[in-house]
Amino acid sequence: xxxxxxxxxxxxxxxxxxxxxxxxxxxxxxxxxxxxxxxxxxxxxxxxxxxxxxxxxxxxxxxxxxxxxxxxxxxxxxxxxxxxxxxxxxxxxxxxxxxxxxxxxxxxxxxxxxxxxxxxxxxxxxxxxxxxxxxxxxxxxxxxxxxxxxxxxxxxxxxxxxxxxxxxxxxxxxxxxxxxxxxxxxxxxxxxxxxxxxxxxxxxxxxxxxxxxxxxxxxxxxxxxxxxxxxxxxxxxxxxxxxxxxxxxxxxxxxxxxxxxxxxxxxxxxxxxxxxxxxxxxxxxxxxxxxxxxxxxxxxxxxxxxxxxxxxxxxxxxxxxxxxxxxxx
Amino acid sequence: xxxxxxxxxxxxxxxxxxxxxxxxxxxxxxxxxxxxxxxxxxxxxxxxxxxxxxxxxxxxxxxxxxxxxxxxxxxxxxxxxxxxxxxxxxxxxxxxxxxxxxxxxxxxxxxxxxxxxxxxxxxxxxxxxxxxxxxxxxxxxxxxxxxxxxxxxxxxxxxxxxxxxxxxxxxxxxxxxxxxxxxxxxxxxxxxxxxxxxxxxxxxxxxxxxxxxxxxxxxxxxxxxxxxxxxxxxxxxxxxxxxxxxxxxxxxxxxxxxxxxxxxxxxxxxxxxxxxxxxxxxxxxxxxxxxxxxxxxxxxxxxxxxxxxxxxxxxxxxxxxxxxxxxxxxxxxxxxxxxxxxxxxxxxxxxx
Numbered sequence: 026x027x028x029x030x031x032x033x034x035x036x037x038x039x040x041x042x043x044x045x046x047x048x049x050x051x052x053x054x055x056x057x058x059x060x061x062x063x064x065x066x067x068x069x070x071x072x073x074x075x076x077x078x079x080x081x082x083x084x085x086x087x088x089x090x091x092x093x094x095x096x097x098x099x100x101x102x103x104x105x106x107x108x109x110x111x112x113x114x115x116x117x118x119x120x121x122x123x124x125x126x127x128x129x130x131x132x133x134x135x136x137x138x139x140x141x142x143x144x145x146x147x148x149x150x151x152x153x154x155x156x157x158x159x160x161x162x163x164x165x166x167x168x169x170x171x172x173x174x175x176x177x178x179x180x181x182x183x184x185x186x187x188x189x190x191x192x193x194x195x196x197x198x199x200x201x202x203x204x205x206x207x208x209x210x211x212x213x214x215x216x217x218x219x220x221x222x223x224x225x226x227x228x229x230x231x232x233x234x235x236x237x238x239x240x241x242x243x244x245x246x247x248x249x250x251x252x253x254x255x256x257x258x259x260x261x262x263x264x265x266x267x268x269x270x271x272x273x274x275x276x277x278x279x280x281x282x283x284x285x286x287x288x289x290x291x292x293x294x295x296x297x298x299x300x301x302x303x304x305x306x307x308x309x310x311x312x313x314x315x316x317x318x319x320x321x322x323x324x325x326x327x328x329x330x331x332x333x334x335x336x337x338x339x340x341x342x343x344x345x346x347x348x349x350x351x352x353x354x
Numbered sequence: 355x356x357x358x359x360x361x362x363x364x365x366x367x368x369x370x371x372x373x374x375x376x377x378x379x380x381x382x383x384x385x386x387x388x389x390x391x392x393x394x395x396x397x398x399x400x401x402x403x404x405x406x407x408x409x410x411x412x413x414x415x416x417x418x419x420x421x422x423x424x425x426x427x428x429x430x431x432x433x434x435x436x437x438x439x440x441x442x443x444x445x446x447x448x449x450x451x452x453x454x455x456x457x458x459x460x461x462x463x464x465x466x467x468x469x470x471x472x473x474x475x476x477x478x479x480x481x482x483x484x485x486x487x488x489x490x491x492x493x494x495x496x497x498x499x500x501x502x503x504x505x506x507x508x509x510x511x512x513x514x515x516x517x518x519x520x521x522x523x524x525x526x527x528x529x530x531x532x533x534x535x536x537x538x539x540x541x542x543x544x545x546x547x548x549x550x551x552x553x554x555x556x557x558x559x560x561x562x563x564x565x566x567x568x569x570x571x572x573x574x575x576x577x578x579x580x581x582x583x584x585x586x587x588x589x590x591x592x593x594x595x596x597x598x599x600x601x602x603x604x605x606x607x608x609x610x611x612x613x614x615x616x617x618x619x620x621x622x623x624x625x626x627x628x629x630x631x632x633x634x635x636x637x638x639x640x641x642x643x644x645x646x647x648x649x650x651x652x653x654x655x656x657x658x659x660x661x662x663x664x665x666x667x668x669x670x671x672x673x674x675x676x677x678x679x680x681x682x683x684x685x686x687x688x689x690x691x692x693x694x695x696x697x698x699x700x701x702x703x704x705x706x
Contacts, residue, residue, distance in 0.1 A: 074606045080509045103500070103606065202658045230651075231658035235607045236511070236600040241408050245652030248401045249385050262511070266600055269524070275394050292513050292602075 175213020426629025434499025436609025474586025
């Protein structure tokens with residue numbers, strides 16, 4: 026127990042110390058700004074550790090930075106935009122060579138990105154996009170195509186019910202309100218299912234990408250909507266929470282209510298293999314190697330495409346059983 | 355107005371109850387089957403049961419918070435304690451050979467609660483021993499505690515598969531949600547200790563004037579230590595409930611912002627942030643109002659983009675209705691030119 030207390034004290038001291046010196050000068054020598062053979066310094070502002078997907082993403086970035094010989098300055102924004110802006114500002118002050126970040130929400134980035142541009146620090150977006158009109162504010166965007174993911178989920182649903190004429194009642198668990206994956210997965214899904222009027226989204230609420238809220242929202246859905254055929258959850262964790270709610274209501278997840286989720290984390294794939302989820306659209310978090318490549322190119326002044334899409338696939342229950350033993354996350 | 359009706363309208367808990375009833379009426383109009391309760395798989399099932407089930411952790415945290423606020427303190431660290439206790443319990447259970455073994459689960463629960471007590475004692479030490487302002491003292495653990503929770507979970511979500519652990523937050527006993535039984539027991543004990551014994555009086559006295567209480571012979575440091583430790587214990591139990599409900603520990607999100615909800619519940623319940631008096635029953639009502647509001651939003655389908663605005667509106671109305679000064683201005687403008695202001699009477703009411 027003493028170890029834990031001392032760990033706590035150390036954590037506390039570190040946090041206070043960090044709060045004290047953020048914005049102050051950092052003594053690691055990185056004032057050069059990407060001059061040739063010097064070690065590249067990357068400032069990375071992560072969203073948080075809100076899901077298994079995110080931690081796999083963090084790990085991949087940290088590991089591949091080490092392999093690529095890039096010094097990584099990492100910050101965790103705990104899902105708050107203001108924390109992320111603070112982190113990016115401190116990277117600008119520390120004069121890192123390249124800034125990479127996954128925006129918590131889509132809007133409100135122009136000012137801080139202007140500052141980065143003025144300081145001549147290239148910015149790479151990872152995983153999530155910003156809605157800024159001025160695309161010169163960032164060099165490239167590496168990440169999944171969330172609209173495409175939503176479309177894949179919708180397409181599976183359309184194929185499943187192509188022989189049926191009955192109306193299909195769908196409930197949707199949205200991600201964090203305003204975030205790119207929530208907005209895009211929702212719109213991609215709607216684009217596909219809106220072709221056929223038998224598909225009806227009867228309820229849609231934010232479950233904030235977490236299991237606890239996914240469960241709570243699903244409980245309410247189950248009570249206010251007696252007939253639910255399909256659940257479309259914007260990530261595995263909310264789907265897993267909803268599965269508990271569905272089981273609690275005496276229904277069988279995957280049979281009475283078909284479940285589609287996105288991400289393909291380990292726990293999600295396990296549930297898919299167990300038959301509790303019907304279909305998962307993959308969203309690959311292992312983007313570290315691609316990011317480091319891009320960073321090197323950007324710092325060297327090479328041109329990179331404005332949009333780089335990560336390799337992704339989808340999984341059915343049978344496929345999940347096959348690949349589950351060899352999954353990395 | 356008859357004297358009886360006036361007394362009823364003036365009762366401390368009249369407005370919280372009225373607001374709760376109002377929210378429920380909203381559901382009666384907009385949601386089918388909201389009041390429908392049935393027996394499913396041998397336990398009660400329905401929206402109202404959900405409110406109690408999901409509200410139980412908040413009720414516990416708010417209960418501890420009430421006592422802390424009564425000493426004119428505040429505890430911002432409860433959310434972190436929630437995360438730490440859930441994370442520690444799940445970590446130990448995930449390492450068990452047989453996750454369903456009652457002994458192993460009990461041990462994990464015990465260790466998590468002991469750590470919560472220690473964290474509470476740490477808060478108490480900073481506030482009572484060193485004399486740091488409560489908001490700063492507990493801010494330390496609020497920030498550092500999240501880090502500690504992530505340290506325990508290794509940044510991952512720990513999933514457990516234990517039916518005995520599941521009971522705490524997601525299970526049922528005698529058809530009732532187990533969580534609400536825990537809340538009832540803790541509430542009963544707290545009410546006994548504070549209202550049947552002198553502890554409540556001591557807490558209020560310390561909250562009213564710590565220095566005067568000390569001079570009067572009250573060990574105010576011991577009282578402060580007790581309330582902060584108790585508050586952390588409540589948060590620890592709530593953390594077990596939250597993680598047990600979804601069979602997983604999420605160091606980053608479990609109990610996030612619950613301290614704000616708890617403070618809100620306390621305030622809605624009529625406990626003054628200045629300390630010196632408290633109402634446990636008011637706090638319980640406050641927590642129920644907050645949970646009913648959340649469930650209402652999901653049930654009647656308020657669009658996610660406007661959820662926060664809707665909540666803010668309701669909370670604003672609640673707070674305005676709770677304020678005697680506001681009510682005096684709006685409702686009694688013409689009828690109350692003379693006589694004592696309505697605030698005077700409220701100051702002396704300290705019964706449970």
